[in-house]
Amino acid sequence: MRLLSDAELAQILDKEIFHKISDAADSLGLECYVVGGYVRDLFLERPSNDIDVVVVGSGIKVADALRRSLGRKAHISVFRNFGTAQVKYKGTEVEFVGARRESYTRGSRKPIVEDGTLEDDQNRRDFTINALAVCLNKDRFGELVDPFDGVYDMEDGIIRTPLDPDITFSDDPLRMLRCIRFATQLNFFIEEETFDALQRNADRIKIISGERVEEELNKIMMTKTPSKGFVDLQRCGLLPLIMPELSALDIIETKNGRAHKNNFYHTLEVLDNVSRRSDNLWLRWAALMHDIGKARSKRWDPIAGWTFHNHNFIGAKMVPEIFRRMKLPMDAKMKYVQKLVDLHMRPIAIADDVVTDSAVRRLINDAGDDIDDLMILCEADITSKNQVRKQQFLENFRMVREKLTDLKEKDFKRLLQPVIDGNEIMEMFHLKPSREVGTLKQTLKNAVLDNKVANEREPLMQLLMEKAKAMGLC
Template sequence: MKLLTNAELASLLDKDIFHKISSAADSLNLECYVVGGYVRDLFLERPSNDIDVVVVGSGIQLADALKKELGRKAKLSVFRNFGTAQVKYRDLEVEFVGARKESYTHDSRKPVVEDGTLEDDQNRRDFTINALAVCLNGPRFGELVDPFDGIADMEDGIIRTPLDPDITFSDDPLRMLRCIRFATQLNFFIEEETFDALERNADRIGIISGERIAEELDKIMMTKTPSKGFVDLQRCGLLQRILPELAAMDMVETRQGRAHKNNFYHTLEVLDNVCKHSDNLWLRWAALMHDIGKPKTKRWDQKIGWTFHNHNYIGAKMVPEIFRRLKLPLDSKMKYVQKLVNLHMRPIVIADDVVTDSAVRRLLNDAGDDIDDLMMLCEADITSKNEVRKRHFLENFRIVRSKLHDLKEKDYKRLLQPCIDGTEIMEMFNLKPSREVGELKKVLKDAVLDNKVPNEREPLMQLLMEKAREMGLCQDKA
């Protein structure tokens, strides 16, 4: 963070767009301020192209004046129902809103809005670090207005609400997720009184739509260390209300002196490991979901202790419902996450034994183009504190990767797909789509994947005819 004087702020705002806003505001005799995240990020030395401007008066009027000043290259959008307007110009977006004060009803986060002063507008802001305003009017250009010591909170790395946090969060419960998201993005701590209010108001999250919740979770997921956010979500009670399947993993049970690991914290370690190597949002979601089936599959075995058999399969079946509830996409992105959850044990099983060509071929066939992401997830999943066992897995993963590389070099899609397909099988034996066709296809597929016969027409045809005779489909053929 960098402390800035008013003169330094004026220098940072010495840009054509701000001077044009200033000129338009002064010509209309309107008081105006750049506010919120743009100002915060000036002090945090973070880039930002989204500019919010508060006008003591009509934001729409000032936006219209700016559009005329900028000319045809600027695009103006007006939202009269909300009293806001947006001007897009080159790579910038400037949002204009009239200063206002708000009041809420208990069952909605949509406020009743009245015209207000700058002070009213800053009072309604979610956090002190977002309640900063810098004047754009000519005589006061660059003057900071910081009524809640947001600068001091930034210095201390604290997230705090300007007013009573219970009122702030109860009025608009989405602010609870934003609180945790900002703390995660900025690596700040949530002030104690503010965190206590998160716990007291966690039930209020029920009035927030799945889409808005998912939007905040995505932003937490895309931070450098998302585990910080999910720990805070769990500690304050929000996680069990929005992702109860994940919250349920935060427990350790001991029986006969044998305990299983805490799968919640293991999952967060895997997620952070993935984040070190990939900014793929959906791979990060797969990491978060990879062990989601463990609570449902946990069993005690007298001989071997705790087991989680088929947790990958059960977890994959849980993914669509979680995505549906959070209004996450149900298209190829969901299927990608589901696929990685289902397959995430396969490379680990292979790497725990002798790495055979057959197992690697089958893995590549099932994972397809997602094989590299699957391998990244599985390597991130090796969190054992036993260094000898960890080295064993990682060395075997190196062998698996080498064999995968060789297969991909040889055009694996052609190599692993039998050259005799289902359509030809149906024509040969006068069959319709049926169990028999599936069985014949499986015989050919298994033979190719296990490298028992080359993927060539003559040896595969011989194998097909042998199986067909065994099934009674061609007794008359010798």
């Protein structure tokens, strides 16, 4: 972070767009301030392209005056119902709004809005670090207005609300997720009083739409260390309301002196491991959900101890219901996550045994184009504290990857489908689409995958006739 004086702020804002805004506001005799995230990120030395401007008066009038001064290259969009306007100019977007005060009713996060002062506008901001304003009027250009000491909170790495956090979160419960999201993105801590208010108001999240929740969760997922956000969500009681299936993993049961690991914290470790290697949002979701079936599959066995048999299969079946409830996309992205959850034990099983060509061929066939992502997930899943065992797994994974590369180089994937297809089988044996056709196709496919028969017509035809005869089809 960098502490900036008013003179330094004026120097940073010494750009055409800000001087044009200044002139437009002065020509109308209106106070004008750049606010929010843009100002925060100046101090945090983070890149920011979103410029928000508050006008004490009509933001639309200042936006229109700016558009006229910029000429034909500027484009304005006006949203009169919301009292806002957006000006686009040479790749820069500036949002204008009039200063306002807000009041809320208990059952809605939509505020009753009235014209207000700059003080009113800063009072309604979610967090102190987002309540900073820098004046753009010529006679005060660069002057910082920071009534809640947001600069000191940034210096201390603290997320805190400007006013009573209970009112802030109760009025607009989405701010609870934003609180955790900002703490995760900036690697800040949530101030104690503010965190207590998260716990007291967690139940209010129920009035927020799934789409808004999804948006904030995705932003948490795309941070450098997303586990931080999910730990805070669990600690404050929001996670059981948003994603109870994940929250349910946060338990350790002991029986006859034998305990299993905490699958919630294991999951978050896997998520962070994946995040260090990939910016793929949906691979991160697959990491978050890879063990989601463990709570439902957990059983006690007197000999084996705690077991989680078929948790990958159970978890894969849970993915669509979770995505649907959370308003996550139900398209190919969901199918991708579901497939990785379903398959994530396969490379581990291969790596735990002798790495055979046959097993790797089957893995290539089932994972398809997502094989590399699956391997990233599986390698991230090795979180054992036993360094010898961990190293053994990673060495076996290296062998799996070598075989994957070798088989790809041979273009083996192209040969995985037997040269005799289902249509020909139906024609030969006068069958309609049926279980018998599927059995015959799978027999041929298994033989090719196991390298028992060359993927050539003559040996496959011989095998087909033998199987058909055994099934009484000829």
